[in-house]
Amino acid sequence: MFSLSDFEQFAQQSLSSDAWSYYSSGAGLQQTMKDNEAAFLRYRLRPRVLRDVSAADTRTSILGNTIDFPVCVGVTAMHKLAHDDGELATARAATKYKTCMVLGSFSTTAMEEVAEAGSPGLQWLQLYIFRDRELTRSLITQAERVGFKAIVLTVDQPVIGPDSYKSASLPPHISFPDIGLSGPINKEKVRNLIDSSVTWEEVDWVKGLTKLPVVLKGILTAEDAVEAVRHGVQGIIVSNHGGRQLDGVLASVSGISFSLCATS
Ligand SMILES: Cc1cc2nc3c(=O)[nH]c(=O)nc-3n(C[C@H](O)[C@H](O)[C@H](O)COP(=O)(O)O)c2cc1C
Numbered sequence: 001m002f003s004l005s006d007f008e009q010f011a012q013q014s015l016s017s018d019a020w021s022y023y024s025s026g027a028g029l030q031q032t033m034k035d036n037e038a039a040f041l042r043y044r045l046r047p048r049v050l051r052d053v054s055a056a057d058t059r060t061s062i063l064g065n066t067i068d069f070p071v072c073v074g075v076t077a078m079h080k081l082a083h084d085d086g087e088l089a090t091a092r093a094a095t096k097y098k099t100c101m102v103l104g105s106f107s108t109t110a111m112e113e114v115a116e117a118g119s120p121g122l123q124w125l126q127l128y129i130f131r132d133r134e135l136t137r138s139l140i141t142q143a144e145r146v147g148f149k150a151i152v153l154t155v156d157q158p159v160i161g162p163d164s165y166k167s168a169s170l171p172p173h174i175s176f177p178d179i180g181l182s183g184p185i186n187k188e189k190v191r192n193l194i195d196s197s198v199t200w201e202e203v204d205w206v207k208g209l210t211k212l213p214v215v216l217k218g219i220l221t222a223e224d225a226v227e228a229v230r231h232g233v234q235g236i237i238v239s240n241h242g243g244r245q246l247d248g249v250l251a252s253v254s255g256i257s258f259s260l261c262a263t264s
């Protein structure tokens with residue numbers, strides 16, 4: 001396998017049809033999902049010259065931690081849909097290549113085990129604001145305890161979109177140990193966990209609960225980037241959730257320039 005499309009082809013052949021459709025689909029007519037890729041293809045780089053590249057170094061730092069190259073393992077739920085090793089395998093790989101992994105709240109492996117498998121690598125926790133605020137708080141406390149270095153609060157998913165998993169229940173081997181749900185899990189039950197009434201107040205609430213940096217994931221507009229800065233978050237991830245939530249919104253990469261202009 002040489003390219004992402006080789007890998008994609010292999011995945012399609014190896015996965016169950018529900019898992020493949022979960023990993024590869026977008027919301028609605030998938031206009032935004034398709035545009036994410038098309039927008040990347042439209043961008044062109046502006047190379048600068050005469051910069052002494054005799055010792056090229058791809059290392060960079062994110063929120064004060066060094067990674068070997070500027071690509072991280074973004075958050076995706078339910079790694080055990082793809083392989084029994086689930087998030088343990090992803091964590092090992094991220095650590096091997098010295099980059100950051102963002103573990104999902106909907107991890108199919110306990111946070112503690114993922115932290116151990118990825119040690120001493122860099123890991124962040126992705127968080128939802130659950131209706132159950134104690135559960136939300138306990139995930140933050142646990143992330144601090146196991147040594148995660150940031151909280152990534154997903155703000156573009158107050159409701160899990162209807163296209164997120166095709167069947168009504170998840171396969172029986174799928175469980176969410178940190179959330180206390182074991183299989184077979186009903187999809188509606190998962191959707192009902194998330195609080196759709198969240199506002200910027202909850203951002204302040206999360207910030208008040210932890211000393212870890214808080215990163216907002218799912219900002220697409222200049223206005224919200226400015227608001228995020230006003231609320232004192234340490235980072236934003238410009239994203240449309242892979243076109244999996246709202247169809248018809250702008251491509252993630254197009255949001256980056258708006259957000260950069262606004263925050264600078
Ligand atoms: C299979 C799959 C599962 C995902 N699960 C989550 C999740 O649990 N939480 C989350 O915030 N984003 C989730 N995402 C969205 C990704 O983190 C990411 O936003 C998306 O792949 C697109 O990249 P972009 O953010 O650069 O647009 C998931 C995406 C995919 C493809």
Ligand SMILES: CCCCCCC(=O)C(=O)O
Nearest residue numbers: 077106164165187190244
């Ligand atoms: C039925 C579980 C759905 C979890 C949603 C995770 C997510 O954000 C995604 O895009 O998928």
